[in-house]
Amino acid sequence: MKNGSSLLRHLLLLIFLSSPAAGEPTKKKNHFVLVHGSCHGAWSWYKLSTILQSWGNHVTALDMAASGVDPRQPKTISSAFHYFQPLTEFLAGLPSGERVVLVGHSFGGLGVAVALEEFPEKISVGVFVAASMAGPNLSVSTVHAEERSPPLDSHNVYENGEDKPPTSYILGPLKLAKHLYSLSPPEDLSLAITLVRPFPLLKINDSEFKFTEERYGSVKRAYVITERDLMATMNFQLWMIENNPPDIVVEIKGSDHMVMVSKSVELAYQLQRIAQQVSLLDF
Template identity: 45%
Template sequence: MKYLNILIFFLFVSSTVTLTRSNPPPSGGGDGKHFVLVHGACLGAWSWYKLSTLLRSAGHRVTALDMVGAGIDPREAEDLRSFSEYVQPLTDFMAKLPAEEKVILVGHSQGGLCISKAMEDFPDKISVAVFVAAAMPGPSLNASFLLEQFRKRIDFGPDTRYTFGNGPKSPPTTLTFGPLFSATKLFDRSPKQDLTLGNTLMRKTHLFVGRQWSKDLPLTTQRYGSVKRVFVVSEKDKVIKKSFQQWVIKRNPPTDVVEIRGSDHMVMMSKPFDLFNKLSHIARRYS
């Protein structure tokens, strides 16, 4: 029934949302850029449906990817063994890009970790990387420490569900945001229909341990550090609060910082036009 709901949704919005392939710009798109959108934990390519429509209508190409076990990807989060495996759809996509093509990477929340790996692996194929209220590790801020600090500051609430693939005495291996957490923290400023959509399509996300981050996400000044970065602050975010976003920015300063006022954690749902305008400006400036 869950996968039937997902199928029905994607049939409904197939004309507006990009899944795992890019759409050409409308005729006369002119100086359109190519945006690659990477979702956050428990979400999927579906979470970008508003922004994808706005970008394509403005003449840009859009590729919104499902990471492994997310969105309509048929694999399960419990079966993942590494972060590199989780981010493989993005790695494969970047590897197939023509050598002369550069894209604008946009990562939301946990998606910031994914685009960070792409920055390290394919720096010459990226014109700018945009972190939307996202995890932004770096050469001097490793992902393991960053996530440890984040988890100290977040209360996932009473209805977030965990699984324990390594046994009940070991740390949890997956989590799924519950409806209460989604309503009060994730989508609290978004339209109610987007909350309903999120609760319908939410899937488990794998919780990787510290040693996996050290192996799978080493970031260097020479490669990761050569890519321009912009951090988009979400003012009213209750998941990654503004104070923590500023903490990350201070310890891993990006090229530029912009802010979207009045947005919740689901910036692309609560303030899609504001995010579209910020990305349009970033595209003009950095590509």
């Protein structure tokens, strides 16, 4: 009986959140652009994309360079700007006057930061989901030095031979299970183990990243905290929020790092709410 009641509550939640009243007013739909984390691809957003589209929104999930189905190989990616090239090219090609809700997960947060500086006029809000959030007063190297997570079975990949420096690294099955997908459905973990690709070992140099208050700081930012995240811990997320305060902060209870699959409906609902809040602030 207890399991049946729990299932009923979950179904009622899905029905409520799928209704127009639970999301943004039907007269205003958004274009969400989704940037995945390291080793992943556009495929990692499949649940979230489906929900947002079912609510009438337009969704673009991009593969970064050498990720997902992008044909490039990690050893050919020399910098973060090269890695995020699919994002910057997409934003550059948007029609004049169109603004998107830009969402980055994990390492994808750096792509959001780069885009805020380069294309502030094309972004209504930058959303960092359990993501790295550098800014004018918080350097990329400082953020990455603060982020600590044991590698477990993750390992370097030597595409040029083991006598040469490593070119990339890949998240191992145990790492995925223990730190990223710890509260996600087992089928999503299996999918990830099958689809993850080696992530380029990028040289992060602070001199390459210039985030200014005039451009980066002119766009509204939101942060989505993942409460039970074992990859980007709560302490790490709160540290970034304290040192680079966004305009909006929301928390998704009971979520692991892969909130787009472990709490996909809740994340979709929060993204709709964030977009709605920003649209009201801009009115």
